Amino acid sequence: MTNPDNTIISTSTGTRIPTANAILESSEPLYLHPAESSHPIVVDTKLSGIDNYYEWKRQMEIEISIKRKLGMLTGVVKKPTNDPLREAAWTTCNSQLIAWMLHNMEPQIKRSVMYSNTAKEIWDYLQRQFSVSNGARKFRLNKKLYDLEQGDKSICEYFT
Template identity: 35%
Template sequence: MDSTNVRMPFLDPSQDHISPFYLHPSDNPGMKLVSEKFNGIGYGDWKRSMLISLSAKNKLGFVDGSIEKPTDSNFLRAWERCNSMIISWILGVLDHNLARSVLYFGTAREIWVNLEERYGASSGTVLYALEQAINELEQGVDGISTFYTKIKRLWDQLDDVDPLPICQCTNCNCNIVQKMLKSQQDKRLVQFLMKHNDGFEVV
């Protein structure tokens, strides 16, 4: 028998557990992927939390553009179902006014890009606010661990809006990125130590 004439049964992608088109029975439009709604403040933290949740559900491709709308009718329905579900998830973790502003976008990707354009771009105002917050932060009555957590959170937000440049040279061996990272870490260590209470000077 010629195996080339054997038609393999079509596997519905929405039933394939490893497919990005698969939706678990517990997935529903009212599910909250992150604990706090985004209201225009702290976009970096919100975005990071959303990416982690979407990655865990194997749905990252719907917002990063790597899973495009298929033309094959066998996959189109599964894609549309997942796209609608992810739109519901995103709308569910935006405050009312923000949700209304992106309600009529047709894809989760379009919503994601719009939010990134509005809140993800580095701006002088955001950089100034973060640098000012770091400058004004003092240990006060906080323990070392609590104080470090506070300043580390500000550093992470600063890295998100003003990341270190990445060398694009082919076969580069100048290690400029590593050197810049080491310089940044040394400066932040000094910054952290200088903000300790007087009682920690000897230590």
């Protein structure tokens, strides 16, 4: 049973045990407001693949940054190993980030990442999977752009 003072009352001993939020300031990245767990982050675009990865990624970065959790995805906020309460807070935040990301993915992508251990693993995997650029396509598009003309002038000549 959780109390307003961020303690749990043990049912067997009746003693108060501090929760992870009891040691955290609300401005810390590991602090998770009680309302955050019941409200998923929802972005306009569910990740469906390479076609919308960059749009999805940017929307997620903005939303997760608002929640002060972006450092967990970039690796700046690492899992504490010498403090059990902070480690518990990190684990809770990690699970929350995973839930937020999974909520904004199409089922086929969700199935491929849902058993990852950390949100950072998922974030890095998606980056490797979907940020691959197509060099040949990029070359063709650049060539088409270079070859465009306005009347008898190239685009560069026309605009200058």
